[in-house]
Amino acid sequence: MSKFKKKKKGMPAVNTASLPDIVFMLLFFFMVTTTMRETELVIDSPRLPSATEVKKLEHKSLVSTIYVGKPKDEKYGTSYNRIQLNDKIATPEDIPAFIYNERSKRAEEEVPYMTTSIKADRESNVGVITDIRLKLRDVNALKISYSASKSSE
């Protein structure tokens, strides 16, 4: 009976219909976890020092960042001690204005919880860090965090 004759079949192709689903799932994961860099660095990306006793910075919206490092543009010199605020090279004298500006963006009751994160290159000098610290103290921005990468022992 020809009706029940077995047809010869090759290997069935693997069904790839769900491949897009898998890829989309991954896609959404990365879309959600991505944080785009807000400020463009005009200094070379600081090589952070490493430390073991680091704490995670919580409440990212309450963190204002000061960068210290070597400027990309030669006209600002080649030392590792230039300060970047927002997206410009600045001097320590500009820090109070920067902090006031950051504060004005947040609600008043959040101001005491604001943290200043100092991202400095490991070859920067303590002198410039001290200048920053004194300026921060002048405007009562007392919570600071020296940005460092976590090293395991």
Next chain:
Amino acid sequence: MARRENPEINAGSMADIAFLLLIFFLVTTTMNVDSGVSKKLSEKPPPNYEPPIIKKKNIFEVNINRKNELMVEDERMQLKDLKEAAMKFIDNGGGVGKPGEDGTPGQPCDYCQGEKSESSSDHPNKAVISVQSDRGTEYGTYIAVQNELLKAYRELRDRLCRQRYNMSFTELEEAYKDDKNNEDLKKKVEDIKKAYPQIISDAEPTSAQ
């Protein structure tokens, strides 16, 4: 004429499009969480403020010169020995602590396991670590020194916490973070923090010229 079926849209290239997007986000993603050595600055003193007089034996002086060399209590030291030295100093407990806020006289340190030497610190809550660096000191070294000092405190707190509550201080803090309203945990965290308060002060740096 044969009836034509509605032609299906070919979804074969959907995966390619999704992959393209996926790769874009893969490349731009930065997963690192911001972390750092946190520190609280002291408030600006009023103009005619006179610093309190602290006995020399209660100050642990750490000097970093512009060549990133370490001098601790007038002796040269390697970074790896700093933690031991700091722990020994903090945990000495040679005298009585600060008087309580309600006027109770200071108590001797009953949990310290140090040498109780006369010439070192009286009590962990009186022991001050003063870090003096030069303006030319490298930031990396400065952070490494701070890190070692914090490690010393961490180790002492861990030890005391194990003794009293049978878990390390890190675990206790984690537990408290997960359960902020737990008064019992809060009291424990504060108890340990009060027993070994972190008193690290930054002295005005010396200038190079």
